[in-house]
Amino acid sequence: MRDVLRHHLFWPVAALVVLLVANTIARPGFLAVTVRDGHLFGAPVDILRTTAPLLLVALGMTLVIATRGIDLSVGAVVAVSGAVALSHIASSPNPDSPVTVLTAIALALVLCLLLGVWNGFLVSVLGIQPIIATLILMTAGRGVAMLITNGMITTVNSTPFKVLGSGFWLGLPAAAVLAFGVFAVVAFVVRRTALGMLLEATGINPAASRLSGVRSRTLTWTVYTASGLFAGLAGLLISADTMAADANNAGLFIELDAILAVVIGGTALSGGKFSLSGTLVGALVIATLERTVTVLGISPLVTPLFMALVVIAVTLLQSPRMRERLTARRRQVATPPGSRPAAGPGPTPGSTTDPTTDPTEVKA
Amino acid sequence: MATSAPARTPRARRGLRLPTRLDRRYLPVLGTFVVLALMLVVGGTRYENFLTPAVISNLFINNAHLIVLAVGMTFVILTGGIDLSVGSVLALSTVITAALLQAGLPVAVVIPLAVLAGTVIGLAHGVMIHYFQVQPFVATLAGMFLARGLCFLIAPESIGIADPAFIELATWVQIFGQWRMTSSVLIALIVVGLGFLVLHFTRFGRTVYAIGGGEQSALLMGLPVARTKVLAYVVSGTFAGLGGLLFAMFSRSGYSLTGVGMELDAIAAVVIGGTLLTGGTGFVLGSVLGVLVLGLIQTIITFEGTLSSWWTKIVIGVLLLIFVLLQRVLSLRRT
Amino acid sequence: MTQQTAPPVVELTGISVEFPPVKALDGVDFSLHPGEIHALMGENGAGKSTLIKALTGIHSPTAGTIRVDGVERRFSGPADARAHGVSTVYQEVNLCENLTVAENIMLGAEPRVLGGLNWRAIRRQAATHLRRMGLDIDPSSSLGSHSLAVQQLVAICRATVGDCKVLILDEPTSSLDTDEVAHLFTVMRGLRDEGVAILFVSHFLDQVYEVSDRMTVLRNGTLVGEYVTADLPAAELVQHMIGRSMDVLEAAEEVLEQAERPAGATPLLGVVGLGRKGSVQPFDLDLYEGEVVGLAGLLGSGRTELARLLTGADRADVGQARVAGRPTRLRNPRAAMRHRIAYTSEDRKGEGVVDGLTVRENIVLALQAERGWMRPLPRKQVDELVARYIQQLGIRPADPEALLRNLSGGNQQKVVLARWLATAPRLLVLDEPTRGIDVGAKAEIQKLVAELAADGMSVVFISAELEEVLRISHRIAVLRDRRKVAEIDGNGATMDQVVDLIAGGGAA
Amino acid sequence: GTQTGGGGETNAADDGVITLGFSQVGAESGWRAANTKSIQDTLTAENGFDLKFSDAQQKQENQIQAIRSYIAQQVDVIAFSPVVETGWDAVLQEAKDAGIPVILTDRAVDSSDETLYESFIGSDFVLEGEMAGQWAAEQYDGEGYQAVELQGTTGAAPAIDRKDGFESAIAGSDIEIIDSQTGNFTRAEGKTVMEGFLNAHDDIDLVFAHNDDMGLGAIEAIEAAGMTPGEDIKIITIDAVKDGMQALADGKINYIVECNPLLGPDLADITKKVLAGEEVEKRIVVKDEAFDQAAAKEALPTREY
Ligand SMILES: Nc1ncnc2c1ncn2[C@@H]1O[C@H](COP(=O)(O)OP(=O)(O)OP(=O)(O)O)[C@@H](O)[C@H]1O
Numbered sequence A: 001m002r003d004v005l006r007h008h009l010f011w012p013v014a015a016l017v018v019l020l021v022a023n024t025i026a027r028p029g030f031l032a033v034t035v036r037d038g039h040l041f042g043a044p045v046d047i048l049r050t051t052a053p054l055l056l057v058a059l060g061m062t063l064v065i066a067t068r069g070i071d072l073s074v075g076a077v078v079a080v081s082g083a084v085a086l087s088h089i090a091s092s093p094n095p096d097s098p099v100t101v102l103t104a105i106a107l108a109l110v111l112c113l114l115l116g117v118w119n120g121f122l123v124s125v126l127g128i129q130p131i132i133a134t135l136i137l138m139t140a141g142r143g144v145a146m147l148i149t150n151g152m153i154t155t156v157n158s159t160p161f162k163v164l165g166s167g168f169w170l171g172l173p174a175a176a177v178l179a180f181g182v183f184a185v186v187a188f189v190v191r192r193t194a195l196g197m198l199l200e201a202t203g204i205n206p207a208a209s210r211l212s213g214v215r216s217r218t219l220t221w222t223v224y225t226a227s228g229l230f231a232g233l234a235g236l237l238i239s240a241d242t243m244a245a246d247a248n249n250a251g252l253f254i255e256l257d258a259i260l261a262v263v264i265g266g267t268a269l270s271g272g273k274f275s276l277s278g279t280l281v282g283a284l285v286i287a288t289l290e291r292t293v294t295v296l297g298i299s300p301l302v303t304p305l306f307m308a309l310v311v312i313a314v315t316l317l318q319s320p321r322m323r324e325r326l327t328a329r330r331r332q333v334a335t336p337p338g339s340r341p342a343a344g345p346g347p348t349p350g351s352t353t354d355p356t357t358d359p360t361e362v363k364a
Numbered sequence B: 001m002a003t004s005a006p007a008r009t010p011r012a013r014r015g016l017r018l019p020t021r022l023d024r025r026y027l028p029v030l031g032t033f034v035v036l037a038l039m040l041v042v043g044g045t046r047y048e049n050f051l052t053p054a055v056i057s058n059l060f061i062n063n064a065h066l067i068v069l070a071v072g073m074t075f076v077i078l079t080g081g082i083d084l085s086v087g088s089v090l091a092l093s094t095v096i097t098a099a100l101l102q103a104g105l106p107v108a109v110v111i112p113l114a115v116l117a118g119t120v121i122g123l124a125h126g127v128m129i130h131y132f133q134v135q136p137f138v139a140t141l142a143g144m145f146l147a148r149g150l151c152f153l154i155a156p157e158s159i160g161i162a163d164p165a166f167i168e169l170a171t172w173v174q175i176f177g178q179w180r181m182t183s184s185v186l187i188a189l190i191v192v193g194l195g196f197l198v199l200h201f202t203r204f205g206r207t208v209y210a211i212g213g214g215e216q217s218a219l220l221m222g223l224p225v226a227r228t229k230v231l232a233y234v235v236s237g238t239f240a241g242l243g244g245l246l247f248a249m250f251s252r253s254g255y256s257l258t259g260v261g262m263e264l265d266a267i268a269a270v271v272i273g274g275t276l277l278t279g280g281t282g283f284v285l286g287s288v289l290g291v292l293v294l295g296l297i298q299t300i301i302t303f304e305g306t307l308s309s310w311w312t313k314i315v316i317g318v319l320l321l322i323f324v325l326l327q328r329v330l331s332l333r334r335t
Numbered sequence C: 001m002t003q004q005t006a007p008p009v010v011e012l013t014g015i016s017v018e019f020p021p022v023k024a025l026d027g028v029d030f031s032l033h034p035g036e037i038h039a040l041m042g043e044n045g046a047g048k049s050t051l052i053k054a055l056t057g058i059h060s061p062t063a064g065t066i067r068v069d070g071v072e073r074r075f076s077g078p079a080d081a082r083a084h085g086v087s088t089v090y091q092e093v094n095l096c097e098n099l100t101v102a103e104n105i106m107l108g109a110e111p112r113v114l115g116g117l118n119w120r121a122i123r124r125q126a127a128t129h130l131r132r133m134g135l136d137i138d139p140s141s142s143l144g145s146h147s148l149a150v151q152q153l154v155a156i157c158r159a160t161v162g163d164c165k166v167l168i169l170d171e172p173t174s175s176l177d178t179d180e181v182a183h184l185f186t187v188m189r190g191l192r193d194e195g196v197a198i199l200f201v202s203h204f205l206d207q208v209y210e211v212s213d214r215m216t217v218l219r220n221g222t223l224v225g226e227y228v229t230a231d232l233p234a235a236e237l238v239q240h241m242i243g244r245s246m247d248v249l250e251a252a253e254e255v256l257e258q259a260e261r262p263a264g265a266t267p268l269l270g271v272v273g274l275g276r277k278g279s280v281q282p283f284d285l286d287l288y289e290g291e292v293v294g295l296a297g298l299l300g301s302g303r304t305e306l307a308r309l310l311t312g313a314d315r316a317d318v319g320q321a322r323v324a325g326r327p328t329r330l331r332n333p334r335a336a337m338r339h340r341i342a343y344t345s346e347d348r349k350g351e352g353v354v355d356g357l358t359v360r361e362n363i364v365l366a367l368q369a370e371r372g373w374m375r376p377l378p379r380k381q382v383d384e385l386v387a388r389y390i391q392q393l394g395i396r397p398a399d400p401e402a403l404l405r406n407l408s409g410g411n412q413q414k415v416v417l418a419r420w421l422a423t424a425p426r427l428l429v430l431d432e433p434t435r436g437i438d439v440g441a442k443a444e445i446q447k448l449v450a451e452l453a454a455d456g457m458s459v460v461f462i463s464a465e466l467e468e469v470l471r472i473s474h475r476i477a478v479l480r481d482r483r484k485v486a487e488i489d490g491n492g493a494t495m496d497q498v499v500d501l502i503a504g505g506g507a508a
Numbered sequence D: 001g002t003q004t005g006g007g008g009e010t011n012a013a014d015d016g017v018i019t020l021g022f023s024q025v026g027a028e029s030g031w032r033a034a035n036t037k038s039i040q041d042t043l044t045a046e047n048g049f050d051l052k053f054s055d056a057q058q059k060q061e062n063q064i065q066a067i068r069s070y071i072a073q074q075v076d077v078i079a080f081s082p083v084v085e086t087g088w089d090a091v092l093q094e095a096k097d098a099g100i101p102v103i104l105t106d107r108a109v110d111s112s113d114e115t116l117y118e119s120f121i122g123s124d125f126v127l128e129g130e131m132a133g134q135w136a137a138e139q140y141d142g143e144g145y146q147a148v149e150l151q152g153t154t155g156a157a158p159a160i161d162r163k164d165g166f167e168s169a170i171a172g173s174d175i176e177i178i179d180s181q182t183g184n185f186t187r188a189e190g191k192t193v194m195e196g197f198l199n200a201h202d203d204i205d206l207v208f209a210h211n212d213d214m215g216l217g218a219i220e221a222i223e224a225a226g227m228t229p230g231e232d233i234k235i236i237t238i239d240a241v242k243d244g245m246q247a248l249a250d251g252k253i254n255y256i257v258e259c260n261p262l263l264g265p266d267l268a269d270i271t272k273k274v275l276a277g278e279e280v281e282k283r284i285v286v287k288d289e290a291f292d293q294a295a296a297k298e299a300l301p302t303r304e305y
């Protein structure tokens, strides 16, 4: 039981369960999934679909954060991606042709990849601090997206493209299949190869990693590129969702949601050890949270308040201090009677453990 | 971002041994100053009525609240932290001010309350960050949501301020020829002076720098790390509250959606002013210059007058880039 | 000398500290008297630093009492301890490099005027303290602009500010050279004579014998005993520390003596006119298989920078390098690694350990980086490799999954060494590999170096301990003022000869 | 054009070109884009204008800043669409002191002093809401319809007024609003909120969206839930931008009340009058039409936006 309690996914999963239970109490049929025309329908399915773009962005964000970085530009990249794809489809004489759609997707992804390359260049080659380097694209990127759409909300009708938003594959929403599929592949690659460890080493001590022959710079560059690419993919899903490219609003604040997903999942923003499974749960928590607000009929006015409370609760419960409390209780049970219980349990804040990183982090 | 500075190689150290008269720590600020001057010159030659006392006065009048936010942010960033909540806290303070004034409370009661709201939120951040070791980015992100939620709870709609005493305070202006100085500019300048004095002439201020230089070291040196860190967030929160007051004076209203993204402006200003996000180096005066640079970018864009909204965004991005690159070049030449 | 009559100023009884599952200290007694220099001895990980941290309130003991001046106390942290006259310079010298020297010395005790800091007085007082330490540096210069040695002395200077009854120095000499050590000892003796009680940790036995009055030996977190320095022969001390006799040391000597410098035809690595502007003047050097080349020089003479050019850590801007006769460019560490050249930096914290990763991950890091991320080492191979090095180098705790940051300084060093040995290098450049390492482990490392050379590896060995360099090297390159000034045969060389060369007195 | 000399009276300058500083809210909706285009296409050099345009990116501080800058630049006329209603007195007073007339477009300001601006050109948002509500009551009263509302940006005048208008118009009928949340005037949020509504309520009959964009988002959500928008769930929106009209013509929306974004010509007209010293009306309400599906099919080919 105690090991369960100390597992790094315990609190995020608990948060998810609490949210689902709350929804089910408010609405007993909440978890019901029905099959129609061989497709699954229902709130859980909706949640999977709405999680999809966030999951992709959070995936890239996790890798970037592992290298001690952060990518604030993902929201803008989402907007650019939709703008490029939909402008291409809209300007083509035959929006329903798969070739048009594939070209549009390819164009968008390549451009977003390049935007990622740009971020990576600023960070890894020019050595600009990530938060500022990506702030540049965060600002300019939306401008670029508007430039592409000429400030209009570009809308299209294209059956093959619409599949990305509301189509079904294998009975599940195509967007969810795509996002979870990409996530699984990346997670597999990162953890089954040495990539994860090398990223962590880069994030913890770039100088030592370089001397050990780790291509720190290339790795750093790569994660920003990946983040751009995943954000681009997310942008396609988001624009296909409404079949509109809204340069101003598409992906607005998604960077914050993604960072929150990463943090709720137990990855420290100070880089190093990261948990992709945590990010997955984190993204689900956020998507479910948004849904909960509507289902519980919580006034939209207090939505941010509700968000804040959940975030504070999860992060406090996950904080080193709270974990020590749990450890301390265990230790007290373990220590023989008569021995003096520790004054301040475990290492005090002044212990040699670096307070910015969580030593108990476990990787996925 | 609680990242620690990259390990210093022995070579970097030798570079610093070169004899120089001007302290290298001032170089980034100087760089910002040079760029600011350049922008003024370019603007002055390009547009009519640009290099006028009215425009320069406006620069300060329009950005007084941002200056106050940036000073608070400087404290936090110097400790190696960050405060994402300041935009929302500013909004909260405007809403509290407007709502309480509307309810008929006297200005003398309302002003301290509005500022205090920021102080309390700052304190909460400090406690979360220091005692629960929640990362600053996350703690203040939660604070950002919290403050915004409170805004909506108090009043979703924008509330006008008609209180005569408040209006009088807001419209107080001192005119020197073409130059104008409003009460908010005066307050902002006082805050800057205070910030400077506290950072350079108190133990608290020096401990802020020490923590940024290495929290672990500061602890082992026996410095009051806990108190100082918490206090830095209290300062930032308080100044955000005060910033809200200035903003309420500026807009004569309280609105829950105000200041969205303003924290990024404040952070950008601090960074442009030469403060490192890793903590330990930087100056309040640099942050003030950073705010002026951002303000001047806006001014230039309005003077240009033909930019569609997308070009506005792209131009801001490009200018930010040029700025960061310039600073980078400057700091590379240092070693 | 020792004033056994005076009551102890610090008295610890039955102190235990735990980092589950490690018991870092187990019921240790310790006492420190005014006017004595007391050495705390023990192997890496014995619990020396932990004892100090328990005393100064960084770690809270799970059992035991702490008395200072006869009053039972639990300090809440360094500040509290300091307020009661207990000042500490911790092992990880940690001052703030972004502040000036004066601030680092006076921070927290600054003179004030009208409620604000009095900068003039701060600088003046700092200058006074610096002078007392015999340090001639500008108080308003930035601390980061000074060498580690100077920083170390500034840290000590800081510790003596104010009412200092007890001064604790955890390995203060590990980055100092002979002159600076002598200098430090003068200061320490001066303070002792003023009645200050000094607790001193060092792995240099000769230093301990030179300066200490009494010593306390720890082993594996338990107290072995307290001794009067003059009464305890060195061999016995070592036996107390490592819990066995000095066979290892003798074994090392044997291997070294057996090893004969082979007459290789082409050097493994040969460099001609290699140099870098502002760092090291162009130099020639040939490194042969099976040979240990020592680098001797004063602090800042350029040994490290030479080593960095040999290993691609820094890029040379002039000169040529040949590996096994073939021209090559050592552009970066990876390029060097392709030629099986390995480098362990002297800056363990900054360029060695990856403290958030485990022992296992740290050991395989270089090997894995070399294979590329696509080809992960099979888990079984990793486990064997890691187990082997933990055993061979005596890494403690012997837990592959322990986070490196929880290991003692010396053990971290061993892990970094293991990382490079795992890559099976042909040329191994070791920059201060024995810094902060206990006698037993130091002997192990020396033996290891000798054995590696005997097996055909080429080793470049840098150490601040000249004696060690002399003992271990087949050949010694001497540096002075960032220039290679001489190359002598290691076997015939005497200490005096090398010292002359280093100091610039002898013929080059 | 812009005068070089210091501080004097500003009026339509000798060269006959009118310098007009316009501060736009942002670019948050399709409506807004059409509005911006209309202004930029009308106030051209050919038409005798020198337009200084700036986008406030939805921030009041940017608008105040821009207006101050226009005053410093000594433009002939200042026009703007205020982000929020309150807080304009100070800066408008500055403009008045500098002798520069101000014209409001689209959204009004909440000020006790009406002399601070010359005129307001825009729609009557309350009326728009009422028109939507009236039509709903006419069509669906007696069916016991359960309606959900997608509100505009919290606190924005069009959101507040349209909500009020709609509510007052359905007051006598048996249409009941069972849920109402903000979709922030955007399509994406309109869709997410609608999805939530569909998860939370079994029986939704009617959607009232404060603009087309949110209505279009709702259509996506309804389709994704396997239902037919316009039939299973009726939809009423406001704006009548092209995409909305198309959906109306396609039968996915049931009724749209127009909110005319083409304010450029009116603005040009009023500006000239103001500068010529003519009396202008304080409040010029643009006439808004409303469309049902048949009307939409008819109007679609000739719509400008
Ligand atoms: N913060 C910590 N968390 C867990 N274990 C720790 C921590 N600090 C020390 N230890 C463990 O306690 C033991 C004693 O370490 P300590 O640092 O006191 O050794 P030391 O005698 O100073 O060694 P060295 O000579 O290498 O500096 C070691 O096994 C170490 O791994």
Ligand SMILES: Nc1ncnc2c1ncn2[C@@H]1O[C@H](COP(=O)(O)OP(=O)(O)OP(=O)(O)O)[C@@H](O)[C@H]1O
Pocket: B010, B011, B013, B014, B017, C145, C146, C147, C148, C297, C298, C299, C300, C301, C302, C303, C304, C305, C346, C464
């Ligand atoms: N007296 C000094 N004052 C200031 N800086 C110094 C001094 N001595 C050395 N340094 C710095 O320390 C760094 C280390 O010197 P270097 O690597 O050249 O010498 P080394 O022979 O390896 O000495 P070390 O024993 O420190 O490793 C140099 O870059 C130099 O800048």
Ligand SMILES: O[C@@H]1[C@@H](O)[C@H](O)OC[C@H]1O
Pocket: D028, D029, D030, D031, D032, D106, D107, D158, D185, D210, D211, D212, D238, D239, D259
């Ligand atoms: O989108 C709209 C909003 O931005 C504008 O202010 O009023 C009309 C609305 O439909």
Ligand SMILES: [Mg+2]
Pocket: C048, C049, C050, C091, C170, C408, C409
């Ligand atoms: Mg130690």
Ligand SMILES: [Mg+2]
Pocket: C303, C304, C305, C346, C431
């Ligand atoms: Mg060296």
